[in-house]
Amino acid sequence: MERQSTLFDSFSLGGQPLRNRIVLPPLTRSRADDDGVPTPLMEEYYGQRAGAGLVISEGAVITPQASAYPRVPGLYSPDQVTAWRPVVEAAKREGAVVYAQLWHVGRQSHSSVQPDGLPPKAPSPVAITGYPYRSAAGRIPYETPRELTTKEIAGIVQAYGAAARNAVRAGFDGVELHAANGYLIDQFLNDGSNRRTDHYGGSLESRMRFLREVVTEVARHLPMERIGVRLSPSSVWMDANDSDKRTLYSSVVRLVSDLGIAYLHLVEPEIAGSTTVDRPAASIPTAELAGLFDGVVIVTGGHDQVSAEQLLADGIADLVGFGRLFISNPDLPHRFRAQAPLEPLRPTGIYGGGPEGYTDYPRWQEALPDPLFPTPGAPTRTPEGDTAS
Ligand SMILES: Cc1cc2nc3c(=O)[nH]c(=O)nc-3n(C[C@H](O)[C@H](O)[C@H](O)COP(=O)(O)O)c2cc1C
Incomplete structure (x- = not known):
């Protein structure tokens, strides 16, 4: 595929412009809210960032057990589906x-947030040791963590399908499977966290089985060309360790390529979860x-x-994500186009809280400062819309 363009060229994803x-x-x-139901504040937030070509929601948990933290939205209850609708509409505004x-999240959860108050479940009983909860x-x-039984694995695969169906009902155009950052799918892939001896562990093929089953199940509810997969192939964050990551992720990429998904979302090696290293x-x-x-x-x-x-000119990427820049610059595409100054990220209010x-x-x-009362040294707008200091 020819991958040469600029950020403001249009594109077609899964048949959508x-x-x-x-x-x-x-x-x-x-x-x-405390039940994982999206709030009007989220509607405002996504509406502010609707200038992106593609908006991918924050991680939405597929079951109550799938969560690690309070106030993370879900896609498993009718109330959640209803409350996502205006949020998705706002994100589609432009x-x-x-x-x-x-x-x-698999083993990245904790008994204090599990519905039964017991340790979370994961492919194998291997705790994360290098990072705190x-x-x-x-x-x-x-x-x-407690080891998942094969019956429980089948239940989680079903839950992915149900969450995908709920996503469609909420108005989403597609879903992205979070197979990055050492969460459950990644725990199955990496041999450091997957010590299973049944057909979900051992060989590469077996460790990839869970991902394959999830994609296949989700594809019963929406077309394959509306399913994305996110990977962080070089990350060891949260003990995502494997004896041969290059072979592992090359195989995973080939697998999802053969399955014919909408897109592959790669996280760069310098990123550990949400920070640069x-x-x-x-x-x-x-x-x-x-x-x-x-x-x-x-x-x-x-x-x-x-x-x-x-990245676009080199033909490495078709689309590029901007995380932290988008948090502090809701109109990021507009600012890029106008070559406007960028607002720095503030440390407060990143996780939880209110509007701040x-x-x-x-x-x-x-x-921009009021033109009649300009702040000394602050950028002012020229008639062409460019900035000058
Ligand atoms: C506050 C915050 C929350 C994040 N939440 C998620 C998430 O829910 N799912 C996910 O896959 N990545 C998550 N990430 C990672 C980002 O998607 C992105 O990969 C990371 O910020 C690096 O991109 P950037 O350098 O453009 O910020 C999060 C990052 C930040 C800063």
Whole structure:
């Protein structure tokens, strides 16, 4: 596939037109209510960011057991589906295509947030040791998870399907499966967290079985060309360890390519969950994995307008995601186009709380000083709409 263009070229994804190649990637902001029901504040937030060509929702958990933190939205109850509708409509206000990210955290959960008060379930009873769990009471060690039975695995596969059906009912155009960042699907893929000896563990084929089954089940509820898969192939965040990541993720990329999904969403090696770190020594070049995928490739992680244009020009990505930049610049595409200054991210209100740090970032025009009373040193608008200081 020819992959050469600019961020403002239109594009076609799963048969739907995108107005630009700018993606709002999934960003957990913890503004749902205590039952995982989306709130009007979320409607405002997504509406503010509707200028992206593709909007991918924050991770939406597929069952109550799938969650690790309070106030994360779900896609398993009728109330959640009803409350997502206006949020999705708001995100579509400027013509964006809108996907829901389906999420199950597996061993990254904790008994304090599990409905039965017991440790979470995962492919194998292997605890995360290198990172703390952020509980309401502070940072505490992760627990050893309970091993999923094959019957329970089948139940989770079904739950992915049900969540995908709910996503369609809520108005989403498609779904993205969160197979990145050491969450449940990634736990099945990596041999450090998957020690199973049944047909879900051992060989590459067996470790990929869960992902294959989930994609196949979800595809019973919406077309394959409306299903995306997100991977973080070089990340070891949350002990996502494997004895041979290059072989593993090359195989996973080929698998989802053969399945004919809508897109592959690759997280860059410099990203550990939500922060930028040094590129791991054993990282796999994004271009190498993108080259194995026959279809649309989204790349996210540490990019600005210049590096994103380069990714497109180099034919590595078709679409580029901007996470933290989109949090602090709700009108990011507009700012890119106008070469306007970018607002920095503030540390408050990233996870949880109210409007502060969530919906109170200004649009560029609002950020401009009053022309009659300019702030010294602040940018002012020229008649052409460009900025000058
Ligand atoms: C506050 C925050 C929440 C995030 N939540 C999610 C999430 O729900 N699902 C996911 O796949 N990635 C999540 N990420 C990762 C982002 O999608 C993205 O990969 C990361 O921020 C790197 O991109 P950036 O450098 O453009 O910010 C989150 C990142 C941040 C900063």
